[in-house]
Structure formats: structure tokens, C-alpha cells
Amino acid sequence: MAHADSARPTRSALPRLKEIRVPALILVGDADIPDVHAHAGAIEAGIPGPKRVIIPETGHLMYLEKPEEFSRAVITFIDANGP
Numbered sequence: 001m002a003h004a005d006s007a008r009p010t011r012s013a014l015p016r017l018k019e020i021r022v023p024a025l026i027l028v029g030d031a032d033i034p035d036v037h038a039h040a041g042a043i044e045a046g047i048p049g050p051k052r053v054i055i056p057e058t059g060h061l062m063y064l065e066k067p068e069e070f071s072r073a074v075i076t077f078i079d080a081n082g083p
Contacts (some may be wrong), residue, residue, distance in 0.1 A: 014042060014046055017043060017046030017047050018046060018047070018048060020047045020048070021048070023049075023050075023051070023077070023081035024043075024047045024049075024050040024051070025050070025051050025052075025053065025073070025074065025077040026040050026043055026044055026050055026051070026052040026053070027052075027053050027054075027055060027062065027070070027073060027074075028040045028052070028053075028054050028055070028062075029054070029055050029057075029058030029059045029060060029061075029062045029065070030054050030055065030056050030057065030058065031057065031058060031059045032058075032059050032060050033059075033060070036060060040052060051077060053073045053077075055069050055070060055073065056069075058070075
């Protein structure tokens with residue numbers, strides 16, 4: 001716990017992304033803001049072997065805008081990477 005007056009410094013996660021050793025799915029909407037696409041690209045570049053899926057005609061709330069497509073992408077990923 002930290003008091004709001006004494007903020008604790010946070011380390012950047014980017015250098016540690018390479019430590020992720022499990023299947024990773026990165027989902028973005030094609031109409032999402034450029035910053036989200038840039039962040040997704042940085043995450044994709046840092047994690048070994050991720051899968052990036054862009055859901056068409058959606059923004060940041062793809063699971064509300066296109067729940068069927070979102071669910072299909074997640075279930076397909078889980079099926080492909082399960083035990």
C-alpha cells in the first residue's frame with residue numbers, strides 16, 4: 001500500500017515483455033485510436049510469437065461492438081493454444 005502523497009516509481013514493462021513464455025493474443029479494433037495500435041505493435045514486437053488480430057469495424061470496445069467476432073477470435077486462439 002502506498003499513500004497518494006508518496007507515489008512509487010513504476011518500471012517500464014517493455015524490456016520485460018520478452019519474459020512472457022505463454023501464448024499471447026493481442027486484439028485491437030481497426031477504428032481504434034493510433035496510440036492503441038502503436039502500443040499493440042510495441043507489445044507484439046516485445047513478446048515472442050504473439051498473435052495479433054484486428055477486429056474490423058470496431059474501436060476500443062470491440063467486445064461490445066462486435067461480440068461475435070471478438071468471441072470467435074478469443075475461442076479460436078484458445079482452441080489453437082490449449083492443452
